[in-house]
């Protein structure tokens with residue numbers, strides 16, 4: 001369904017609608033019933049978030065209705081974030097507890113439009129989250145998620161990514177905050193993506209594994 005919708009998309013809104021449908025389907029597998037996740041807990045929002053360009057543009061258009069003062073504050077946080085993380089290696093960023101610029105008062109300010117990596121993230125062990133937060137350089141610490149659900153989500157993420165790649169769209173893995181900053185401040189990013197070119201030229205990116 002995603003492939004057909006993307007292949008026939010001609011207007012900007014068609015691309016975002018295709019991704020919105022994909023996200024709705026993704027949430028059916030990424031919403032486990034038994035977790036330690038609670039509203040107001042944001043321990044995982046201090047991790048580096050990897051994302052794809054189409055997710056960043058979906059997020060950017062979802063932020064358009066924000067009141068100007070909130071938009072200005074967000075742009076300020078994004079600029080500071082982008083300046084910081086583009087000077088770090090992926091490892092340095094991943095081990096420093098840098099808050100996501102969309103985090104406001106301990107809550108995600110763009111929850112409905114957050115990327116798949118955030119939607120996949122969950123925990124069945126709050127102590128594991130606390131340990132990771134308090135020991136960000138301990139990358140060997142056991143994850144606190146349900147392996148089966150995490151695996152299903154990862155499979156779906158790969159499937160959707162493969163569809164965009166098959167249709168020629170940017171396969172680069174970008175760091176969320178720095179890519180969102182670029183998307184919101186440079187309209188040429190969207191034009192490049194539509195032309196099946198590399199969307200973001202200054203954002204931090206993660207080498208494909």
Ligand code: SF4
Pocket residue numbers: 044045046049100101102103107108109110111114115118
């Ligand atoms: S996008 Fe939202 S859920 Fe994801 S890390 Fe940022 S604040 Fe957290």
